[in-house]
Each structure stands twice: as C-alpha cells, then as structure tokens.
Amino acid sequence: MAITSSVSDDGREIRIRIDGRFDFSDHENFRAAYRDVDTSKVAFRIDMSRTEYIDSAALGMLLLLRERAGGDGSRISISGCQTDVRRILEVSRFHQLFDIGGNNTTASVSR
C-alpha cells in the first residue's frame, strides 16, 4: 500500500499519500486515485512527508495528473517533501507548476 487516497467529506478534495518509493510501479494505483473522478472539479493534495524517493516516472505521473486536472487551472499542492525529494522537484522546476510547500499537518520534515 504505497499509495493511499481518500476523498474529503464534501467531495471537493482528493488526498493522496505516498509512502516509501514513488516510481513506475505505482502508476496503476496513482491513476486509480483519480481515474473515476471529474478531475477538473476537485483539488488535489499530495502528501509526500513519507516519500523517500522519486524517479522521473513519478514526475511524469504528477505532470499527467496536472494535465488531466486542467493544466494551468489545476489545483494541486504537494506538501511535506523531504530534502532529496524537494531538491529533485526544485531542479525540475516543479515549484513553477505545483504549489509545493511544507505546510502540511501530517508533514514530518526530516532534514
């Protein structure tokens, strides 16, 4: 269960938590989290406080989610990134595409 997702009570926000490695093998589960939802009407909150590693496939999945959720009009926040993950997101300039912050209740920032 590397990926767990839940929908908020009002149904407007989908929360996805990724534990451990986030790579190609997660693509089915990650897609399943938003497959049956009208992606343009919900916000996504991705909790990466327990994500230890991401590869380019994971970045590709995040980009696809952004595309499905309406591109520039999408509302996707990524929170709680650990140092290495944050650096990869930065070097890929994801902070220009996503709302990346550490302001997450479940974030356990370990530097």
Added chain:
Amino acid sequence: MKNIHKGWFYGALAGSLSIIALLAATGKDWISLLAGGTIAGIWCTLYLLQGGVRAFDGKSRNTENSAKAELLTEMRGVVDICAGGISEVSVQMQEELQQIRLLVADAVGTLQQSFNGLNGFSQTQRDLVVTMLTHAHGDGKDGDVEAVSFDQFATETDTILRFFIDHVVQISADGMSMVEQIDDMASHMNNAENLLNDVKGIADQTNLLALNAAIEAARAGEAGRGFAVVADEVRSLSQRSDRFNEEIRAALGTTRENIDVAKKTVSKLASKDMSFAIQSKTKVDQMIEHLNTMNSETEVRLEELSRIVDHIDISVGDAVRSLQFEDIVTQLAGHSQAHLERLSAMMTLVRDGLAQAESTAGDDGSTRASIVSLKERLGEMKSEFDRSRNKPVVQQSMAEGDVELF
C-alpha cells in the same frame, strides 16, 4: 743673485696658490686640473723671468749680458722640458680620450638596441594584457566566438542542464501517458476475451444441438435422411467456429505478450533516477563558483600585471633617456681635446717668445720688449681660453630632457 732667488720663491708661491685655487674651483675635473697646473707653471716661469729681468737692472753691462744670455738659455731649457712633457702627456691623453669615446659609443649602441628590444616586448606584453582584460570583461556581443564572457558561459551551462532535465521529465510524462493507453488497451483485450468465451459457449451449444438433431434424424429413418445431412453441416460449422475462437484467442494472447513487452520498454524509458539531475546541478554550481573565483582572481592579477608593464615602460624610457650621456661624454672629450690643443699652443708661444728673447741677448730693450710682448700674447691667449671655457656642457643631470625611442 738674491733677487733671482726671491723671484723663484714668489713664482713657486704663485704657482702653488694657483694650483690650490684651481683645485678648489674645479675639484673633480682632472683635465681642468692638469690644464690649471700647467698654466700655473707657465705663470711661475714668467714671474721668474720678470724677476730675473728686474734683477739684472743696475749691474755692469758685460757680465750682465753674458749672465742674461745664460739665464735665458736655462729658461728655454726648462720650458723645452715642460713643453716636451706636456706634448707627450697630451698625445697619450688624446689617444685615451678617443678610446673612451669609442668604448662609450659602442656600449651605448648595444644598450640602445637592447632597450629598444625591451620596449618592443613590453608593448607586446601590454597588448596581451589589454586583450585578456577585454576578454575578461567582454560581453561577447561583438560576434567574436572566442570572446564568450564568463557570465554567458555560466548561463548557457545552466540553460543546457535545465533543458536536459526538462527533456527527461517530459519523456517520462509522455511514457506514463503511453502506459495509461497500454493499460486501457489491455483492459479492452480482457473484454474481447470475455466475448470470445461467450462465442465459445454458443458454439458448444450449437454443437450439442446438432448432435441431438442427428440422433433425432436417425430415429426418423428414411424420412429424416435429409435432416441428418443438415444436422451434420451445422455440427461442422460449430466446430469451425470453435477453431476460429481458439485462433483468435491465440492471437489475443500474442498481442497481450507484445503489450507486456511494450509496457516494460516504456517503463525503462520513463523511469530515470533523478539523482543525476541533482548531482549535475550541484557540480555545475560548484564549477561556476570555482570559475567565478578564478575569474576575479585572474582579473586582479591582470590589473597588477598591467601596472607592472606601466612601470617597465617608465623605466625603459628613463634608461633610454639616460643614454644621452654618450653625447655629453663625447662633447666633454672634445672639450678636453681642445684644452689640450690650447695648452700645446700656449707652450709653443712661450717657446717661440723665449727663443726670440734669447736672440736679442745683449739688447735689454729688445729683450724686455719681446718678453713683454710674450706676456701680452699669453694674456690674450688666456683670456680667450677663459672665454671658451665659460661655455661648457650645460646639462649636469641625465634626468633632464626627454628622448623618444625610434
């Protein structure tokens, strides 16, 4: 004879005083010293002669005449020795002066050449430094490919790295999009397989029906004969349908395998370890910082070098200007030679005057007249000598004036 001794004494005193005076006046110039000493000697001799002439007044004419003639001969002998010594020294000095001029001219020529070379190298060095400084500061907008500035290099490197990273991420995104489509395709194939199962069910059912129909036709005997043929056909149709079904299933299986392979390939394409990006970025940042430090250090050194080149220029200029001393030395040597010539002329005059005085021995009036005339001519010569001596080389220091290199 007492008066004559007195004359010697005054003459010697006057000569010593003149030497001391000249020593004090000129001091460092050995040519002047020599000339002064000689002049003093001549004055001494003249004074002696005057004293001698005065001493002979009031004596008896005969003894006087022979004594005078003797004295004049002695005088001339002294002057001859003097003149001989002076002319010997004079020749030697002329030779040495000429040697000095040649040596100085030769050395100055070599020095001039080497300083000119030094100046050329210094100019080249300056040009190089200026070029390097321009490159270090250059904005590279003049189309000169080699003049890419450091900032440009840093920006370009960063841009290339970013482009590369973007590219990798974009390929992954495209790959993941492809994987989604492959997954969709796989699920559609599952549906097709389910449909095939249904078709197989129908075929099995039909087969069973055909079998029943054949049994019923056999029971009917002759009347069911035609029906049995139809039942047989239907049965073979169902069997053919079943074979098709199997073939399609096999084809679907192969396709599924192909899809799996495609998915694995895309997976490889899309899954790249992003730590390369972090490492590259860190390395590039370090490199740029290192280069930045190096660049600013180089600039500082170059500016230092430029200042040193300026100093070299100034020093070379000073040195070349100092080489003017050749002119001054040549001029001084020329003056010294002229002094020597005057000295010789003076000695000749004294010799000739004394010879004339000697020839008039016995005739006091003529002797006195020739000695007075010698004195006058010597006086004239000396004042002429003084006039020309008063305009020597004006320049006393090498720092004056400015010389351009050619």
